Amino acid sequence: MSSYDVSAAAVKTPSVSIPVRRSLSTRWISLLTLFGLLAIWWAVTATGLIEPLFLPPPSAVLQKGWLLATSGYMDSTLWQHLGASLSRIGLGLVFAILTAVPVGIAIGANRIARGVLDPLIEFYRPIPPLAYLPLIVIWCGIGELSKVLLIYLAIFAPIAIATATGVRTVDPAKLRAAQSLGATRVQLIRHVILPSALPDILTGVRIGLGVGWSTLVAAELIAATSGLGFMVQSAAQFLVTDVVVLGILVIALIAFAMEMGLRALQRKLVPWHGQAH
């Protein structure tokens, strides 16, 4: 209805309506969509259309969120579950970056390293991490190590592959320029190859974090005694739907925050990316 009104007004007074339509930026449209969803959620629960067992009202989820943050659920607060999940992915990420970037550079810059490492990575990369989780549990037990190892493996491949791609697509003219200024092989890697590949490395980290986060939560659903995935799973067993919904929302928020943070980091670290130079 309202959209029809706007377009009708646009026909009558185009000079006024164009700036009005332009002022509604994409960000606002996205925000309005979110609020619309929330409103529908509130409406179907407030009118009793859907029972609270299946979908609790937003207010109940919020209240439960407060309760979880202060007194906790399943022996630990929301923060402890969140902390457990974040420390796992943080550890996995740090180790993955520390190892995958050198491996990626080796694959991209050295023929023998490519021959050895490329098939290994390409072999395990397409396997869903949850498929080899049971094997990791057999080898490393059900403790923190197996979860961090799983995340590490999930993040490692995207970063290594993205780094190798970045290294392979370094502008040969820049390499020659550095060589004609007297650069040694190590200096080439440090001053030309690594900065050239940085945009690709960050893209790899973004993809890796997305994969790692979903893998982590799924792993916690299966084998854990803490973490957001565990919280959701145990709440579902007792049909505590508001905790389930809350957990899902927190998981989504964290994923969103990581993506936005990395995009901001990419803008800050590689401002030349996408510039015609």
Place this chain on the structure above:
Amino acid sequence: MALLQLERISAQYPGSQPVLADISLTLGPQQLLVALGPSGSGKTSLLNLIAGFVEPSAGRITLDGVPVKGPSAERGVVFQDDALLPWQDVLANVAFGLELAGVGRDKREQRAREMLALVDLAGFEDRRIWQLSGGQKQRVGLARALAADPRVLLMDEPFGALDAFTREQMQELLLQVWQRTAKPVFLITHDIEEAVFLATDLILLAPNPGQIVERLQLDFGQRYAAGESARAIKSDPRFIETREHVLSKVFSQRSAVPRQERA
């Protein structure tokens, strides 16, 4: 007093026709040697050989009697597409060669500032590379090559991508810089007027395989460096005569050789 010598150089990439055959030339102080030729005449290959990016299949390249082996800071290169590093600002780009050589920050930045002043870019130190115009980028490329204090300067169609106005400015700037630094310059181009204007020594290359078909000694660049205006030189009948002579040479080569040019 650098002396670059090429003795009977040939070059061939595996599994293809020879690119260069039997090239001999010398480049010494006070010389600005221009290699002119159409696409496929091996100009860029010749420069890559001197820079050390590729090795000749036959012959010898020496700088002051020492054989050339691989790229080195003693042979500075200015590239056609600037090849600057966008993650560094202008000053850091110019100082890059000195940074690689382990020169301290203060010293190398002072030197970089001097070089930027030499190419008329004082005040651009903190600019990012993508904020520069094409001509400014080439000046930074020139300043970067000079900052490392090479013994010879190699230029790979440095003004090929610039518009006509900027190109003339850059040619004049190059002559001023060449005059002031007294470095031997080897420049390749496919622009006949540019070649005749800049060169003290002009070699004309013909393709299939790349070979020298004409050598000329010219003085128009020196006349510019001595203070004559570029317009006066370029409208001088002797300049026009020389340009037409070179042009006819290029065209006679074209008609003599069947068309099988490579880019």
